[in-house]
Amino acid sequence: MSTISKENYLKAIFCHISEMENNASTSRIANHLSISSSAISDMAKKLSKEGLVKYEKYKGIMLTPHGEKAALKVIRRHRLWELFLMNVLGLDWSEVHDEAEKLEHYSSEFLIDRIDEYLGHPDFDPHGHPIPKKNGSIPEIPNVILLAEAETNNKYELIRVNDKESELINFLKKVGLKLNSKLEIVDKLDYDNSISVMFNKKNITLSKKVTDNLFVRLIEE
Amino acid sequence: MSTISKENYLKAIFCHISEMENNASTSRIANHLSISSSAISDMAKKLSKEGLVKYEKYKGIMLTPHGEKAALKVIRRHRLWELFLMNVLGLDWSEVHDEAEKLEHYSSEFLIDRIDEYLGHPDFDPHGHPIPKKNGSIPEIPNVILLAEAETNNKYELIRVNDKESELINFLKKVGLKLNSKLEIVDKLDYDNSISVMFNKKNITLSKKVTDNLFVRLIEE
DNA sequence: CTTAATTGTTAAGCAAGCTTAACTTTACCA
DNA sequence: TGGTAAAGTTAAGCTTGCTTAACAATTAAG
Numbered sequence: 001m002s003t004i005s006k007e008n009y010l011k012a013i014f015c016h017i018s019e020m021e022n023n024a025s026t027s028r029i030a031n032h033l034s035i036s037s038s039a040i041s042d043m044a045k046k047l048s049k050e051g052l053v054k055y056e057k058y059k060g061i062m063l064t065p066h067g068e069k070a071a072l073k074v075i076r077r078h079r080l081w082e083l084f085l086m087n088v089l090g091l092d093w094s095e096v097h098d099e100a101e102k103l104e105h106y107s108s109e110f111l112i113d114r115i116d117e118y119l120g121h122p123d124f125d126p127h128g129h130p131i132p133k134k135n136g137s138i139p140e141i142p143n144v145i146l147l148a149e150a151e152t153n154n155k156y157e158l159i160r161v162n163d164k165e166s167e168l169i170n171f172l173k174k175v176g177l178k179l180n181s182k183l184e185i186v187d188k189l190d191y192d193n194s195i196s197v198m199f200n201k202k203n204i205t206l207s208k209k210v211t212d213n214l215f216v217r218l219i220e221e
Numbered sequence: 222m223s224t225i226s227k228e229n230y231l232k233a234i235f236c237h238i239s240e241m242e243n244n245a246s247t248s249r250i251a252n253h254l255s256i257s258s259s260a261i262s263d264m265a266k267k268l269s270k271e272g273l274v275k276y277e278k279y280k281g282i283m284l285t286p287h288g289e290k291a292a293l294k295v296i297r298r299h300r301l302w303e304l305f306l307m308n309v310l311g312l313d314w315s316e317v318h319d320e321a322e323k324l325e326h327y328s329s330e331f332l333i334d335r336i337d338e339y340l341g342h343p344d345f346d347p348h349g350h351p352i353p354k355k356n357g358s359i360p361e362i363p364n365v366i367l368l369a370e371a372e373t374n375n376k377y378e379l380i381r382v383n384d385k386e387s388e389l390i391n392f393l394k395k396v397g398l399k400l401n402s403k404l405e406i407v408d409k410l411d412y413d414n415s416i417s418v419m420f421n422k423k424n425i426t427l428s429k430k431v432t433d434n435l436f437v438r439l440i441e442e
Numbered sequence: 443c444t445t446a447a448t449t450g451t452t453a454a455g456c457a458a459g460c461t462t463a464a465c466t467t468t469a470c471c472a
Numbered sequence: 473t474g475g476t477a478a479a480g481t482t483a484a485g486c487t488t489g490c491t492t493a494a495c496a497a498t499t500a501a502g
Binding site: 025026027037038040041042057058 | 478479480481482483
Binding site: 005 | 458459460461462463466467468
């Protein structure tokens with residue numbers, strides 16, 4: 001049976017699988033969920049018994065097709081709520097994540113479909129993340145790269161922001177960066193891996209910590 | 222600290238206090254929450270320690286002013302969600318209760334205030350129940366009585382429906398009764414305490430079970 | 443005013459989901 | 473290749489919120 005806790009595990013595992021290789025390590029998930037790693041081992045066994053996860057001791061955790069489906073459902077709920085709270089209730093970019101993190105576990109599929117419908121079956125949430133469709137498919141944007149990997153003198157469009165840390169969102173608000181902002185890479189500084197960008201006719205420097213959490217798309221060479 | 226479970230206890234206690242006398246009995250609450258009565262005794266002690274409830278063994282449970290405030294907050298969340306789901310997302314009269322029952326525990330005060338604002342600070346939910354204000358006050362309708370206590374030959378307006386049992390709502394939908402429907406009492410049948418009413422130029426008979434859960438206001442003698 | 447029925451309480455125990463502490467496996471580096 | 477640090481696992485124990493079973497108080501009825 002699926003509980004709130006299990007939904008969060010599946011979501012966390014999904015994130016770490018998609019970013020890295022095909023399996024998620026205990027400690028990464030523990031860190032992500034702010035939970036001891038022994039709890040992860042425990043839960044891995046339970047999820048494995050339920051067929052949501054492939055788990056071998058000391059070998060990491062992998063989602064089964066069944067588990068991936070379940071994870072995508074939760075992510076779908078989360079991202080639809082985020083967009084809904086922002087578009088309809090006027091919540092702020094930095095406020096929606098935490099609210100959605102709770103609501104995602106307590107909305108019936110029926111309600112979620114109504115929200116989806118109300119929003120016109122959107123493809124992306126307010127942070128630029130794709131919203132999984134009811135059938136499990138994931139909308140994609142071609143040629144997305146990390147800002148950290150962008151090249152000097154090229155122009156890019158900001159299309160995705162990691163929403164895990166609300167501090168980042170606040171930082172972006174302060175700087176004035178938004179989704180779809182255009183920026184040009186002026187310089188990459190080897191010393192601290194920071195990047196100097198031209199944005200809105202101003203020159204700002206973004207640290208590695210920032211550029212590792214922003215995704216862009218090339219718009220002009 | 223307030224948990225989901227405690228919120229539900231406070232809500233349940235509040236309901237049974239307002240309908241009956243000044244204190245709620247263990248078994249009524251147990252019944253309302255579908256939980257064993259030993260669990261109620263247990264929780265009564267905990268809530269008492271937190272100052273939310275006045276509890277003396279074998280003497281029933283009473284909300285403290287602090288506890289009542291907490292209960293009203295939960296009820297406010299519930300009723301605002303109900304109205305929001307119905308007005309904005311188009312959910313049905315019979316669908317909103319169960320969804321709201323979950324969402325009420327996972328919405329920040331901030332979010333609730335946004336919903337309240339969006340709806341224009343409404344006074345009543347879709348079932349005609351008053352929505353407690355942010356300051357704890359409760360909108361009132363004068364001269365509300367149970368349909369079971371209505372008098373023959375008078376005309377009444379249906380203004381409140383108990384939403385605890387979704388079967389009742391489905392029954393009303395089938396019959397065609399809605400909030401603000403006008404009805405005239407044709408006869409009260411002593412044998413089974415049912416009531417015969419004229420509504421929409423049709424004559425229907427409502428059982429005691431139904432009339433005990435509908436509230437009306439006299440509109441014409 | 444006593445007694446049976448009803449109602450309420452206590453005690454013991456269970457499941458979920460965590461923790462910390464002790465232990466095991468793996469991976470890496472000299 | 474062997475030894476150690478890092479990563480992962482197991483075991484024991486805690487809290488919350490429930491259960492059932494046994495026991496206690498209250499109430500209602502003759």
